[in-house]
Amino acid sequence: METNRLTWRKITERFSYGCGDFGCNIIYTAMSAFLLYYYTDYAKVSAFAVGVIMMVSRVFDGVSDIIMGVVVDRTKSKYGKARSWILRMCIPFALSGVLLFSVPSSFGQTAKLVYIFITYNLTSTVVYTAINVPYSALNALMTQDPYERSVLSIFRNLLATAGTLIINTVTLPLVEYFGDNTIAWTKTFCVLGLLAVIAFLFTFFGTKERVVSVAQKQSNEKVDVPFAEGIKALFKNKYWILMTIMLALFFLMYSVNGGSTVYYAKDILGDKSLVGTINGIFNVVQIVGMFFIAMLVKKFGKRNVFALGLILDIIGMLLLNFSNGAMNLIIVSSVIRGIGNACGGATMWAMVSDTIDYGEWKTGYRTEGLVNSACSFGYKIGNGIGSALLGLILEIGGYVGEAAVQSASALLSIKICFVWIPVGVYVCGLIIMKFWKLDKEFDGIITDLKKRAQEV
Secondary structure (H helix, E strand, O other): OOOOOOOOOHHHHHHHHHHHHHHHHHHHHHHHHOHHHHHHHOOOOOHHHHHHHHHHHHHHHHHHHHHHHHHHHHOOOOOOOOHHHHHHHHHHHHHHHHHHOOOOOOOOHHHHHHHHHHHHHHHHHHHHHHHHHHHHHHHHHHOOOHHHHHHHHHHHHHHHHHHHHHHHHHHHHHHHHOOOOHHHHHHHHHHHHHHHHHHHHHHHHHOOOOOOOHHHHHHOOOOOOOHHHHHHHHOOOHHHHHHHHHHHHHHHHHHHHHHHHHHHHHHHOOOOOHHHHHHHHHHHHHHHHHHHHHHHHHHHOHHHHHHHHHHHHHHHHHHHHOOOOOHHHHHHHHHHHHHHHHHHHHHHHHHHHHHHHHHHHHHOOOOHHHHHHHHHHHHHHHHHHHHHHHHHHHHHHOOOOOOOOOOHHHHHHHHHHHHHHHHHHHHHHHHHHOOOOHHHHHHHHHHHHHHHHOOO
């Protein structure tokens, strides 16, 4: 097994790789930031009922992730294990996003909830899984060089953040442009869905899979890992366990925090259009910050840069909480959080890819699809719990979508979701990072794998 650096077309290939998460984030960000708002304020359904649907659906979603991981590991295609699925699923991905924001206004409450259950699971459990699991595995299939993986992760998060920035900036204005009604949301996601398809085609045509397992190198043919053995291998991989816990916590936090942003802007700051301002500054700073993170990663390692990001996120959130709505402090908070998220975005997915090599070294099995799908299972469960938690906290707080002024308890529930849950997750992340030693061990692991590959 060789340490494969990217070709001379590095910039093009890195950009093309990042476009995949740009496409994924068009729907993911919309689901996190606007879906519950769309359901409560436009489709007129209960926040708690929708939250329960989202939480229950994540169980199905998690199972589909594991299935898709096995499918990716066993895929035999001239385009590779992952890229073929990106090509197959890009159009269904766009169509499912349109259906998600097309709840028929003529339906009664029960019929609307049935429609939401079906379309939410079609989008998240089936289509998103079938394109995101292969995309997540692509990093580890493109290169084994740890620095190159970090750079690929930087491009992934640069483009993902760009996708998030676009969604947060243009979604509500587009809805307003198309008439600010339920049909306007459908038209908006017809436009955004087309943009996602274009992004995925860049990924498919602009990337190449290069890495193969030691077993495949020795036998000169593709080796399928038995499902039961692959699962056992996962739970012998301590670093995969740590990253799965981390991802579950983070995506729980992303769901709660992202979903409460529009409520925070509308009901606490008094202007829902400030969603674009708050997230815009945050995302622009994150994008700019990522251009400098590679130097930090090279000098201090992924773990330390990730931990620095967590500390900055905590500082930014605490500043926001005690800003009393002062716009200058909100802006400073967004800048600090943007730098913190740049640190996390540049390292998190590269750390997941590193667990694949550790797992192969530890157990003899290399399963890019299964590792990433099992991580995806963890963070989707976290996301589902977060979605339900957001709806539950808003319901307990007494949030009413049609109310001109929310009660004090409703405003407190929004602050809990937007500020305090994220702070708690960041603290947990710092504790988890105390046990991460893989950065120091990685070079020796790759050297040993290379020696094994030469033993025929």
